Amino acid sequence: xxxxxxxxxxxxxxxxxxxxLPGYLPAQALERTPLVCQRCFRIRNxxxxxxxxxxxxxxxxxxxxxxxxxxxVIHIVDLFDFQGSVISGLQRFVGNNPVILxxxxxxxLPKVTNWNKLRNWVQKEAKEIGLKTEEIILCSxxxxxxxxxxxxxxxxxxGNRDVYVVGATNVGKSTLINRLISDYSDLEExxxxxxxxxxxxxxxxxxxxxxxxxxxxxxxxxxxxxxxxVTKQDLAAIMPDKPLKPMVYQLNEGQTLxxxxxxxxxxxxxxxxxxxxxxxNGLKIHRTKLERxxxxxxxxAGVMLAPPTKEHLADLPEWTRHEFRVPRGSQYxxxxxxxxxxxxxxxxxxxxxxxxxxxxxxxxxxxxx
Ligand code: GDP
Numbered sequence: 001x002x003x004x005x006x007x008x009x010x011x012x013x014x015x016x017x018x019x020x021l022p023g024y025l026p027a028q029a030l031e032r033t034p035l036v037c038q039r040c041f042r043i044r045n046x047x048x049x050x051x052x053x054x055x056x057x058x059x060x061x062x063x064x065x066x067x068x069x070x071x072x073v074i075h076i077v078d079l080f081d082f083q084g085s086v087i088s089g090l091q092r093f094v095g096n097n098p099v100i101l102x103x104x105x106x107x108x109l110p111k112v113t114n115w116n117k118l119r120n121w122v123q124k125e126a127k128e129i130g131l132k133t134e135e136i137i138l139c140s141x142x143x144x145x146x147x148x149x150x151x152x153x154x155x156x157x158x159g160n161r162d163v164y165v166v167g168a169t170n171v172g173k174s175t176l177i178n179r180l181i182s183d184y185s186d187l188e189e190x191x192x193x194x195x196x197x198x199x200x201x202x203x204x205x206x207x208x209x210x211x212x213x214x215x216x217x218x219x220x221x222x223x224x225x226x227x228x229x230v231t232k233q234d235l236a237a238i239m240p241d242k243p244l245k246p247m248v249y250q251l252n253e254g255q256t257l258x259x260x261x262x263x264x265x266x267x268x269x270x271x272x273x274x275x276x277x278x279x280x281n282g283l284k285i286h287r288t289k290l291e292r293x294x295x296x297x298x299x300x301a302g303v304m305l306a307p308p309t310k311e312h313l314a315d316l317p318e319w320t321r322h323e324f325r326v327p328r329g330s331q332y333x334x335x336x337x338x339x340x341x342x343x344x345x346x347x348x349x350x351x352x353x354x355x356x357x358x359x360x361x362x363x364x365x366x367x368x369x
Contacts, residue, residue, distance in 0.1 A: 001025065009040030022218070043204060059220040060093065062203070063166070067095035072158050074150065075131075076102040076167040076176055079109065079138075080240060082122070082368075084225040084337030084361055085168040088129045098134040100153055101126060104172040107140040108240050113369055121368055141175035150176070151183055154214075162213050169219035170227055170239075177216045181206055184214065224361035226262070226338030229316060234307045238262065238339055240280040246343075247277040247285060256293040258286040261305040261313060263336055263356040264297070266290050270326075270350035278333075278368075279340035283307075317358040324364050326350040333368060337361035341368070 005014045012023040014037060019026075024038045036044070066073065073094050078085040082103075090099065103122055106113075115138060122136050135153055139146025154163055165180075167173040184206055206214040221228055227235055237260070249257060252272050257265045260283045267275070268290075277285060286305060288296050302310030326332050328349035333341040337360060344350050354362050 001030065005035060007037040007040055008034035009036045009044065012037060039204075055221050059218065060089065062217055063087075063090070063093035066097065066164050067093050069097075070161050071097045072154065072161050072163045073097055073099045074102055074154070074163060074165045074176075075099055076104055076165065076171050076173050078168070078171040079103050079105050080244075080340070081171075081225060081227070081338050082125060083335055083363060083365065084222060084227075085171050086126070086129065086131070087166065087168070087220065088131075090166070091130050091132060098157060099131065100150070100157070101131070101133040101136045102146070102150055102176065103136060103138050104141055104146075104176075106138045106146070107143045108242075108244055109369065110243060110246065118369065121366065125365070141172040141179075147176070147179055151180070154180075158208075158212070160210070160212070162215055164215045164217060166217050167219060168222055168225070171219075173216070173219060177204070177206075177214075180214050184208060222337075222361075224337055224359060226336065226356075226360050228338070229357060229360065230308065231312055231315075234262075234312065237282045237307045238280055240282075240340075244278050244340070245281050247279070247281075248274050248345075249277065249285075249287065250274050251287075254290045256288050256290045257342075258288070258293075258297070258305050259283050259339065260307050261297070261301040262307070262339060263354060264293060265334070265342055266293065266353040266355070268323075268351040268353060270346070270348060270352075273344070273346035273348065273350065276343040276345060277340065278343065283339075319355050320358045321353050321355045322362050323351070323353045326352065326364060331367040333365050335361075335363050335365050341365075343367050343369075 001014060001016055006012065007014055007023060014025045014035060015023045016025050016027065018024060025035060026038055029041065075087060075090060119136055119138065126133050137146050137149050139150065165173060165177060204216040208214065226238060230238065250272065251267045253267060253269055255267050259279055262283065297305065302308065302313045308316065324334055326344045326349055329347055331344065331347060333343050334352065334354060335341040336354065336356060356362065
């Protein structure tokens with residue numbers, strides 16, 4: 001690949017190192033002339049959008065352009081990682097444009113979930129970060145539920161506007177986009193990749209019959225999500241792919257739970273009570289005494305306490321400890337972005353600590369379920 005080579009489709013600088021970044025050219029595509037990046041190739045030949053990612057600052061530059069336009073915004077988030085995948089600055093950037101919040105992966109919650117209560121929870125959490133939503137749609141790309149409603153709402157609300165689809169990585173955005181493509185494009189018109197002036201971002205534009213577009217933006221990378229830190233293999237261990245089986249633990253003060261070697265939960269004060277772990281069942285939970293926890297980790301991390309395995313443990317940032325005083329009178333989750341959450345069941349309050357690699361988002365929130 002010659003230095004400075006550009007994709008003949010979208011014009012982006014080509015690179016052969018990172019498949020997930022814009023401009024990727026696989027080795028076997030070097031022979032093609034003219035050169036096109038993998039993304040443009042897929043779009044042209046298969047009418048299929050694939051995910052490219054960008055970091056937050058680049059993404060925010062794109063978003064600020066949305067605010068200057070008359071647009072409808074679909075923000076898709078992952079229910080399993082709600083606070084990790086929601087774009088907290090979104091309202092500031094979209095201006096007065098309406099936002100539809102698509103909450104994906106609802107298939108991961110237990111079947112008995114009270115969906116109205118869940119919808120209220122989402123509404124409150126959105127409000128908490130200052131996001132005004134025109135409509136909240138609970139959906140599952142996997143089960144193909146809720147997508148009809150998204151299409152319906154887009155039809156009702158679009159008017160004479162472009163539709164932007166925005167979201168973090170791994171939330172199911174490509175699945176949604178591909179669905180929109182199959183519904184909207186008669187393939188008479190080609191999908192186009194285009195770059196916005198002043199940014200290095202590429203987006204996929206799906207032409208609508210009135211000259212407007214559905215615009216797929218790159219997936220935003222938040223380094224505060226555990227899913228962005230781990231290897232592909234460990235990602236499979238922490239990302240659930242079937243409904244969560246909540247694990248209940250009766251704990252006394254001074255007991256500790258390890259989630260593989262991904263995180264540690266210390267129960268410090270509050271009397272005997274139960275905690276429910278909403279964590280992928282592929283990740284083994286190990287209970288021990290608080291006073292033994294440091295030694296256990298030193299001796300067994302990467303082997304008995306795994307994943308990550310020994311060789312990958314060192315790739316993660318150093319661990320830090322976060323202490324939480326859970327108030328009495330109401331139910332709370334201790335939430336770890338990308339890994340899940342621990343629900344404090346009692347309403348007597350508790351003092352607890354969570355240890356995990358530095359930078360991973362961890363917070364207390366009102367219980368999801
Ligand atoms: P993107 O990165 O946002 O474009 O997301 P993808 O569509 O590539 O999906 C990311 C990951 O989430 C993949 O492993 C999907 O299988 C998974 N996924 C997407 N939608 C759902 C869903 O509704 N439920 C579940 N359980 N997994 C999903």
